[in-house]
Amino acid sequence: MSIVVEHEKRRREILEHALDVFMDTGFGDTTFQKIADRCGITRTTLYLYFKNKREIFNYSIKQLLGSIEADIVLVRHDEQLNTVDKLIKVLLVIIEGLEANRRLLSVILNYLLYFSKNDTDLEARVRRRTMRLRHILATMIIEGIRAAELRPVNVRNADDLLYGIIESAIFRLTVLKRPSVQELKQAAALLIRQFQVPVG
Secondary structure: OOOHHHHHHHHHHHHHHHHHHHHHHHHHOOOOHHHHHHOOOOOHHHHHOOHHHHHHHHHHHHHHHHHHHHHHHHHHHOOOOOOHHHHHHHHHHHHHHHHHHHHHHHHHHHHHHHHHHHHHHHHHHHHHHHHHHHHHHHHHHHHHHHHEEEEOOHHHHHHHHHHHHHHHHHHHHOOOOOOOHHHHHHHHHHHHHHEEEEOO
């Protein structure tokens, strides 16, 4: 059992060091040897954990998105929250996940802009994850309308607005290099409260 724990711990350490290399040199100039050097291990040892730099990169993305999606599922099934609070909390989970992983986010954006032309698999996975997130938001809006907690709004337009806040957070964190996107968290809450059916 402890061997598995050590293996996973080492994988996480490799991912952290690999992110540093990706950030310092960019995806294109990152080599397996540079990652091994940063980790203080040999390339042969690195091969025990990952096949190549693309696998390291893909695993990093999978970890980030998987963690955020798991948190979203918990919020969606929290029966203590109404739809408005669930939507606000989901957007906060997403934005805070992006903030916490801004380095990885920058590497992903760089990769998508400059290197993904030949990686249709990654593009397809990013598109699927995006569509899944948009579907979750749209489903929550529909549930809120049916429960009479949200005004009968155009679901597609509302979904576009909410997803636009997420895109804005990505832009501000990666391109503008903002240290925080606290104002977007407040804007998200304000926007969602506009969809709320007035009480009384």
